[in-house]
Amino acid sequence: MLLKERLTRARALCRASGLALTVQRRVILDALLDRTDHPTAEDVFAAVAPRLPGLSRTTVYRVLEALVRVKVLRKVPHEGAVARFDPRTDRHHHLVCTRCGALFDLPDAVAGQLDPSGLTGLGIQVSDYCIHFTGTCVGCRRASLKSHKKERR
Amino acid sequence: MLLKERLTRARALCRASGLALTVQRRVILDALLDRTDHPTAEDVFAAVAPRLPGLSRTTVYRVLEALVRVKVLRKVPHEGAVARFDPRTDRHHHLVCTRCGALFDLPDAVAGQLDPSGLTGLGIQVSDYCIHFTGTCVGCRRASLKSHKKERR
């Protein structure tokens, strides 16, 4: 349900910005909007290529760039050396698991209210923020508890 | 002063982790520890090469990786597609200016106290966090105010 809404919203945004709704853009949007794993351009290409034979990597790069420009996507701030994309544009945060390296979404609520007015006082105009947490994800935590148990036997 | 402290601390950390203090590592540390601009590997190479003829880019990559491993450096979470390094390992945050693209350090204090206990409740163990602000930096803000003035004349 929510996915469908997102799709129509995304298409509306494209129209409004004068971006033609080409097959490639529609398929890429379709493949991206319900993902929560922050794929790289290559990931997107791999996901979309089967449904769109002849698709070029170049196009994927250009489509992603265009979608970021019109704010249908964002780039995720992370520590690696490749661009990763996020179909969510509402405020939310990320957890990078130091054990498995995975990147998870976290609801904005976890941050409590964060007040950037101190920055405004310094002459800095904050438009948004995103908190990059590092730690251990639920899966890895469970795994490490289990192995501890084993060791104790 | 503080820089000197950092240098000795960094060297101590290397020793403790069994990292040999080679010329290359010392010079790279020396060049890096007082920078606040979050240089890329290439930036580091450019800064260090004059003082260390024959230095290889490969070494720069490997030294940076090693220093991250022993926590003398960190990688900066950001939206680009190249690794950027940060000599500060205390908790602090970043501002990315949407106008000029520059990446600034911000003191931890701007965040107020952020309490990750909600995450702990979910089974997530948070070891640290870093807030990625987007907005307009002081310089760009001033510039835009000035041009507004001009326009009004």
Next chain:
DNA sequence: CTCCGTGCAAAAGGTTTGCACTGGT
């Protein structure tokens, strides 16, 4: 019909790896 968007090929940029040698400890 007009351009914007695409595909292809090539280049540019960033990072990693294998191997032989050198310098710290």
Next chain:
DNA sequence: ACCAGTGCAAACCTTTTGCACGGAG
């Protein structure tokens, strides 16, 4: 003297660019 660390070259991966063609508006 040993082994970690380095340099060089090459490979590899990611992203960008130029040009010609085709399809969306």
